[in-house]
Amino acid sequence: MWDLLVAPFVEFGFMRRALVGCLAISLGATPVGVFLMLRRMSLTGDAMAHAILPGAALGYLAAGLSLTAMTIGGLAAGLAVALLSGVASRATALREDATLAAFYLISLALGVLIVSMRGGAVDLMHVLFGTVLALDDAALTLLCAIATITLFALAAFFRPLVLECVDPGFLRSVGGPSAAVHFLFLALAVLNLVGGFHALGTLMAVGIMILPAVAARFWAQGVGGLIAVAAVIAAGSGAAGLLLSFHLGSPSGPSIILVAGGAVVLSLFCGPVGGVLPRLARRTHLEA
Amino acid sequence: MTRAALQFQDLTLGYDRHPAVHHLCASIAAGSMTAIVGPNGAGKSTLLKAVAGALAPLAGAVLFEAARPRVAWLPQAADVDRSFPLSVGAFAAMGLWSRIGMFGGLGRGDRARLTAALEAVGMAGFADRPIGALSGGQMQRTLFARLLLQDAELILLDEPFVAIDARTTADLMALVARWRGEGRTVIAVLHDLEMVRAHFPQTLLLARELIAHGPTAEALSAANLLRARAMVEAPDPFAPVCERGPA
Numbered sequence: 125m126w127d128l129l130v131a132p133f134v135e136f137g138f139m140r141r142a143l144v145g146c147l148a149i150s151l152g153a154t155p156v157g158v159f160l161m162l163r164r165m166s167l168t169g170d171a172m173a174h175a176i177l178p179g180a181a182l183g184y185l186a187a188g189l190s191l192t193a194m195t196i197g198g199l200a201a202g203l204a205v206a207l208l209s210g211v212a213s214r215a216t217a218l219r220e221d222a223t224l225a226a227f228y229l230i231s232l233a234l235g236v237l238i239v240s241m242r243g244g245a246v247d248l249m250h251v252l253f254g255t256v257l258a259l260d261d262a263a264l265t266l267l268c269a270i271a272t273i274t275l276f277a278l279a280a281f282f283r284p285l286v287l288e289c290v291d292p293g294f295l296r297s298v299g300g301p302s303a304a305v306h307f308l309f310l311a312l313a314v315l316n317l318v319g320g321f322h323a324l325g326t327l328m329a330v331g332i333m334i335l336p337a338v339a340a341r342f343w344a345q346g347v348g349g350l351i352a353v354a355a356v357i358a359a360g361s362g363a364a365g366l367l368l369s370f371h372l373g374s375p376s377g378p379s380i381i382l383v384a385g386g387a388v389v390l391s392l393f394c395g396p397v398g399g400v401l402p403r404l405a406r407r408t409h410l411e412a
Numbered sequence: 413m414t415r416a417a418l419q420f421q422d423l424t425l426g427y428d429r430h431p432a433v434h435h436l437c438a439s440i441a442a443g444s445m446t447a448i449v450g451p452n453g454a455g456k457s458t459l460l461k462a463v464a465g466a467l468a469p470l471a472g473a474v475l476f477e478a479a480r481p482r483v484a485w486l487p488q489a490a491d492v493d494r495s496f497p498l499s500v501g502a503f504a505a506m507g508l509w510s511r512i513g514m515f516g517g518l519g520r521g522d523r524a525r526l527t528a529a530l531e532a533v534g535m536a537g538f539a540d541r542p543i544g545a546l547s548g549g550q551m552q553r554t555l556f557a558r559l560l561l562q563d564a565e566l567i568l569l570d571e572p573f574v575a576i577d578a579r580t581t582a583d584l585m586a587l588v589a590r591w592r593g594e595g596r597t598v599i600a601v602l603h604d605l606e607m608v609r610a611h612f613p614q615t616l617l618l619a620r621e622l623i624a625h626g627p628t629a630e631a632l633s634a635a636n637l638l639r640a641r642a643m644v645e646a647p648d649p650f651a652p653v654c655e656r657g658p659a
Contacts, residue, residue, distance in 0.1 A: 162496055283514055287506055290496045290543075297464055297485050298509045298562070345497050345542065 146362025152271030154354040157337035175205035175228040177235030202314030254325035270319035331381035342395020417442035422472035430647040447612035484564035501539035507561030529560040569600040619643035
């Protein structure tokens with residue numbers, strides 16, 4: 125048991141670093157994922173992840189595999205797409221899903237163009253699938269900083285964010301910062317995706333954001349409970365996925381996401397809040 | 413409490429340059445209770461939207477006597493996401509926004525106010541239930557509890573009793589009547605003329621143009637109602653540009 129679960133982390137520094145990275149992502153990305161899910165924007169995370177690509181690619185072109193350059197590039201591209209689609213939907217008749225789709229597709233095409241014209245296939249794999257087993261100090265610091273910023277920002281904006289989700293018209297009518305909250309939330313999503321792509325790659329980063337949130341829906345009812353359960357599931361998936369990849373020699377990013385996916389399927393059947401099996405079980409009811 | 417009086421000054425509201433409310437001149441007295449009555453498409457909801465500040469006029473203005481009062485607006489179809497996991501108590505407590513803002517905690521006084529508001533609308537036992545589990549009438553009661561907590565000087569109700577049963581309507585109407593005693597200004601869009609006659613001293617009869625405004629019995633005369641019904645609802649794509657000056 126020790127050899128199976130603990131020894132890899134005790135004996136190998138890169139496993140410890142990977143674990144810390146995963147825990148940081150779990151804390152920062154899952155609350156964002158919970159709100160994305162509750163706002164029916166689960167697929168927005170996916171779109172945003174694609175939108176980051178050209179920025180990261182440009183950063184790579186400018187400075188090679190540099191953490192700083194790729195982070196700045198990714199942030200710039202992600203925020204630009206979020207801002208442009210938000211402004212376009214508020215200023216025109218288009219809904220935000222349409223404007224976001226338009227801008228992220230432009231961004232994605234640009235990214236693929238840049239990567240395939242200048243970089244090789246290995247670089248593309250790095251951007252798409254990440255390198256959780258090769259996180260250096262700078263990358264770890266970045267992941268932890270992002271988790272910290274996210275938690276503090278969410279704590280500060282929690283009330284208007286919940287209001288913006290439940291009744292945006294009311295928030296506007298009492299003079300609340302409706303647009304500001306929306307953009308801040310999108311910015312947090314972009315920030316976490318950029319952090320996530322260093323570890324898990326642009327495509328897999330969304331997984332650790334959304335999958336634990338979806339699984340948590342079957343275990344908790346309040347927003348706070350959802351966030352707590354999701355964070356635990358994400359952290360557990362990170363540890364389990366790393367161990368799996370260590371023992372089986374499978375790529376680490378997809379392993380982590382698949383464990384989280386397993387948690388979703390398990391919750392779908394067994395979760396007490398609306399899971400399939402509890403629903404099938406015949407239950408007693410109350411008088412009133 | 414400051415008393416909110418407002419004036420519609422040659423107000424034209426609309427969408428895509430087609431007027432929904434056309435050159436409206438009227439003033440609403442402070443502490444009054446006014447029903448807005450008119451056929452579908454008469455511009456009633458549009459008028460409330462403009463008073464709430466959510467729609468910019470095409471021409472004219474909504475003028476407030478003093479500074480802009482605290483306004484509480486219950487839209488016709490409040491776009492509440494009822495699948496969001498939030499309790500009835502927390503939802504109603506949003507009405508305290510103007511007191512506690514983004515960061516303020518709920519003090520003991522606020523909690524007492526929240527409990528009192530839920531009791532006043534008959535939702536006392538529901539504080540911990542999720543809003544997704546409420547019926548339509550219970551949701552409307554909860555929205556009224558939030559409205560109570562907003563403690564607004566000017567209250568705008570847009571068809572608040574549609575699809576609500578008689579008992580709930582009577583309960584909520586009693587609350588509205590009490591607001592008048594507290595000096596609040598109430599403007600409500602209503603279709604039930606019996607209710608208007610029974611509870612609202614003032615009526616503004618609107619059919620894009622102002623048909624009548626004054627004491628309810630006079631405004632809702634048979635002749636006025638007939639004129640209101642004659643309004644042509646569809647916009648005319650070939651209508652010329654309106655040249656009417658300020659009245």
